[in-house]
Amino acid sequence: MATLRPLEVGLMFWGDQDPLKMIQAVKSLGLRCGHLGFTAAVDFTGLAEVYSKALEDEDFTVTAVFAAYDGESYADIPTVLNTVGFIPEATRTARELRTYEVIDMTAAIGVDIFACHIGFVPEDHTDPVYAPVRDMVRRICDYAAVRGITFALETGQEPAETLLHFLEDVARPNLKLNFDPANLILYGTSEPISALKLVGKHVVSVHCKDGNWPDKNVAGSLGTEMPLGEGSVGMANFVNTLKEIGYTGALTIEREVSLDQDMDDRHQAKLSHVDDIMKAVQLLETLRG
């Protein structure tokens, strides 16, 4: 895998297609690293060998592996609550088992950060969901720790203070954060820069993503993802704050919007998608200095 510079720019991509082609597609944007996401549809049989070879041949570094789970939907806030991460009880056991598979895959391809959305962590510790989810996170941390892996929670669905209390209560040294500034805006949670300052020492990776706040007149609505630099995050402030807190990991662009385009628009969407990722790369290269 490539040796990376501090604040090296990367891209989040999904491992549902041919590994070599996906890695070459990311490299064609001039990038040497990325986050690799696995949906529930990915069968890991024999896949670690294929990935390890492709990463070595292409001199490409995966800086974190992400899991998405069967049945998750990000349509609006109530749907996220009912479908995402470890919160829904009906899918909790199956998702725990899948998490162990993804952590095994993470270790097998030589990556040391595993991450996912665990869903909205309740602020109230007496909420019936709280203790089972905390205990599940402890088990996952312990499973990851013996494999040399850090478990990074994707941020955005709860305020920084709630996250800090949760980290403290789980009390596992390998539980950290993947900080996604846009999510804090999209979920209407809190202003991202002050949140980053609060949780900074726990941040081991980031998503460079932008967005605008939800429409206050539509209850339960999510905000709108925007091309990097065109939303409400304030990318210069975000990157400067990362420098201030001493973060030296990758700046990994996450651009999700084209995944939701209609089939008819797909060709055009892909073109504009690449175009705005290229602009994002240029913006981050300037800001990282």
Ligand code: MG
């Ligand atoms: Mg993210």
